[in-house]
Amino acid sequence: STKLKVTGIDLFSAGDFNESDGDEVLVLQDPSQGMYKKLVLSDNRIKGAVMYGDTLDGTWYFQLLREGTDVSGFRKTILFGQHDLGDAGHGDSSKAVMALPDDAEICGCNGVCKGDIVDAIVKKGLFTLDDVRAHTKASSSCGSCTGLVEGLLASTVGEGYDAKPSKKPMCKCTDHSHDDVIQGIKEHELKSMQAVRDFFEWQTPDGCAACRPALNYYLLANWPAEYQDDAQSRFINERAHGNIQKDGTYSVVPRMFGGLCTADELRAIADVSDKYKVPEMKVTGGQRIDLFGVKKEDLPLMWKDLSDAGFVSGHAYGKAMRTVKTCAGKTWCRFGTQNSTGLGVKLEELTWGSWMPHKFKLAVSGCPRNCAEATIKDFGVVCVDSGYELHIGGNGGIKVRVTDLLTRVETEEQVLEYCGAFIQLYRLDAHYLERTAPWVERRGLAYVKEQILDNEPRRKQLYEDFKFSQTFAQIDPWKARAEGVEAHEFTPLKIA
Template identity: 60%
Template sequence: MTKERLVVIGNGMAGCRAVEEVLKRDPARYDVTIFGAEPRVNYNRIMLSPVLAGEKTFDDIVINDEAWYRDNAITLHAGRAIKAVDIEGRKVIAEGGLEVGYDKLILATGSDPFRLPLPGSDLQGVVTFRDLDDVEAMVEASGKPNARAVVIGGGLLGLEAAYGLARRGMAATVVHLMDVLMERQLDESAGYLLREALAERGVETVLGAHSEEIVGRDGKVAGLKLKDGRVLPCDLLVMAVGIRPNAALAKAAGLQVNRGVIVDDAMRASDPAVFAVGECVEHRGNCYGLVAPIWDMCRVLAEALTDGEGAYAGSVLSTRLKVSGVDVFSAGKFAGGEGCEDIVFRDAARGVYKRVVIEGGKVAGAVLFGDAADGGWYFDLMRAGTDVAEIRETLIFGQAITEGLSGLDPSAAVAAMLDTQEICGCNGVCKGAITGAITTQGLTTLDDVRAVTKASASCGSCTPLVEQVIRLTLGDGFKAQAGPKPMCKCTHHPHGDVRKAIVEFELKSMPAVFQAMEWTTPDGCASCRPALNYYLLCAWPGEYVDDSQSRFINERVHANIQKDGTYSVVPRMWGGMTSPAELRAIADVADKYAIPAVKVTGGQRIDLLGVRKDDLPAVWADLNAAGMVSGHAYAKGLRTVKTCVGSDWCRFGTQDSTGLGIKLEKFMWGSWAPAKVKLAVSGCPRNCAESTCKDIGVICVDSGYEIHVGGAAGLHIQGTQLLTKVPTENEAIAVIAAVMQMYREGGWYLERIYKWMARVGLDTIRAATVDDLDSRATLYARFVVSQETAQIDPWAERATGGVAAGEFAPMATLPLEMAAK
């Protein structure tokens, strides 16, 4: 009996694997002929990255060498592209005219790298990253001294190209359109960690970057120009922006083609003798670019070709990769979605981030960074649709712990632990060391145990375990203790620890804090985000970019929201002074925008109430035009400096209290603080400006200026305490600025000065701002630096449309006839 003729177009991973699977099932059935466009045997394309990085050679990544083709009697036409397929005549026509007939044909033509149609993309030195020829071109370019590479595309392929080139000694920069690297596989937190890891390995990343033009010199690439005008010089430019199924041949042959070659569940194309497999395929609307689904397809195809049964139902995808020792895994709905809940685990010391997404009691996705050992387990749970409600508590800790603890309640599990088993990984404390310390030293609280043994004293993630050990050892003698209150439910760290860590570990972004302080939510909450935004702004003035979406509405739109959703607007009046011109402008604005209420405030300002959000920019523009700026009546920051008329007018006035108030306000406006800050300056001890119930108050006396701190007249009534008395106006300003800065750096978010003072002590404040002149000077200097970037009128920025243009107008207005049914 003559064998059937099986022709395969494509000598890549899919084509050869399909043949292997067929041979495995029925080695004698077909006469196999393989055509490959590349002049070489079948190799593992995924391993081109290590070849580029110099970690492997081509020989290492060959899957099937010449002997395999020979032993299986396969005819290989390497370096011979197929020009056409004759469906009617059941034959393929190769380059040079060779025609080969078939009974069954497999299209495994793979995909082509997508080339951005940028000006200059035809310059020498612009390459893609697809086959060995590309790798050889890149290796050659990297050999030149001081060579620089730019890679367009921050997906898997682009990052591997950049990493490989960096390993070869090139300065490599990845330019990515999105704000997150590998955004199709990673969430923002993991993307941030990957970016950091790449930077450590010499790969720079530019995110949110639109490429505009490839700049050339003498026909060769010289740099990449971005839309924002930046030019990144380079000698090699790699385009790794994606792939497209290579379906041209199938289309020309008259087969049904959409994005890829359309196949049914048996991998059959629109002609019964033709099959397709791999990246060139479109199955149920999906095209795949990963290896696992391709293996699935090959198995199904082989069944179809050997009269077996099998149907391809599409693949659930997971990605696992390693960027120089960093393991990354992602699968499914890794970024959550409607009706999903997140379980997040971070281990700052090990650089680990894990997020498991649960939907309907089942694992719906996962992203793992730094430790991907349990990726396969989560993936299995996900594909099997296992109900994980029972193991939810320990799920995030992985398979070993979950299965080790299954059936045990947590305290039984702790009781079953050996004395030599480690409880606190950070400080290497075993269970026996803790129980020993409790019994010998009579410890009864978590804090005691922490102090003596250091267990749970570092990252704190073993705190529940340590508490279990104490409870087991002492029984009812255990005193549960709160300790410092965590910032919010997203973290176990209190405000103070977080502030300290931001400065000490130079944490400069919110994802950096989330990771270092082991946040348990992906992007914080309405309680911690504003706090962190302030802490970062305070620690890194001029460097940290304010995140408006982490601001409470009043600070985001620079006006105060009212119960009906309208806003109130309070222009600044320096020291409470105003003029006929300002009053006229305010009156005009109130008329023009039909503002329903105008009121005088306790801080000596005028409040325009009931302004529609859409009108805010125009209202501000008019007030700006009359010389007025934002009064920051909405700010956790400097609000008002209230004054009396002082020695200018008052027969009792001892100093120019109005003048000092204006000076203080002009110096300090715009500064953000943990909570609102109100100042007052009174010209004599009669205290008409009510200085002694302000956060910081000055009372002028004949011999100088008394500085009072820590007053409040709101939820709590609190008189100030006298900090010091100074002889000159300048010294008063210096001390007040130093107190303000000390509070800015040490206060907890929403903690007013009086509460901060009760916590740190008046003596501490006095020592740092009054007694120690060096300390006062450095605090003062830091305040001045922070004011350099703080004193920009937010109203002017928004009134001119430059900032937050989308904030005030509705996104769309649906007219009546469209909205009505």
């Protein structure tokens, strides 16, 4: 059997559902409800099945198909499902799944049968979906069997089962969630990690590898003027200000605002590459040049040379603003409607250096042909004849998400304001390590619009707060370390 593993799309198929001569076809269809069922019978036995919209009985149909069960005794009602026959198959899912045999496969991804799940619930005293996932792996992959697992929980546990998800603790050091901690930092003006741990009664004195980076970020985002960044609570890439590679060397990515570069800047990069014997250079997807194979002890010296040539850190290693990808725009392209490259430079000048919950990418496309791929970026601008379309919450990667259209504006100044406000809202509201795509899905586009579109004073305040925080963030870490800051981090240990 096969179940399409795409969130929001319920599609199930089993066997051969293309009928042949002598086969009989049973169809139940309700277009207004988005439901379709088709069974192909041969000699009163299921030969194939396909269902869309309502796939609850897929496991049952597959069981009948696999065992070659004669369905003549309940053929008149077979399309209506295993339980509550006559009610169009929309019966109690928990009763339907409990009627399955113990060897019925519930989770196809991990090969978990009904009996395994029920046995774990009873013997281990499981009460939540997360408990079942942790102990059996059922519903822990694609999630398409979640409804069946919840049905087993509801029937086995009874009144003790609550389908509402409980708040997930931030880490094992506390029972409080990310939202609890974020709210507490704001409302109670907690301005140090120790103050947060004391207020929330942390169970460990110094926190752990999961909560320390998160607390460091939340404090930095909320109190940019008061809080002192704790470098030791950051990941190694952020402490070293370079991406560590598989062989222990580092890559260095200078920032190129809007993807632009002069001949002198290219020569400077080439000279640095020769001087430090860089084995490989590569043009990145973010329209920059990546220098690979740099020794850790050479980083400060290389950064000094790049800083002297006018470069700042590209923050390619951090949970930070990464790049602003641009196309040629109307300056050169015959299809361009606005100066996309110039706007991209302004956006990057506004946003570079900003620490975020996760990496943050921007793009500006000069026309709807979208050569800069603005509609899969965290914040994207698509230029049109009348102005600019602003898009939010997209990303590439493992799970591609196309952006949502936030609004349309007429001027570059409006683009900068809306961008800064959106970034600040994301910085203050999202969980640490949460990209804008899952954040927008979790909070909802309506929430973002309410904060930024429908509330002009709120938008302008967010923008001003972002610009204020940038006065503390836009200090080039490469230049500082080239001048001796944290020199011990880059000095090789000597064996006495």
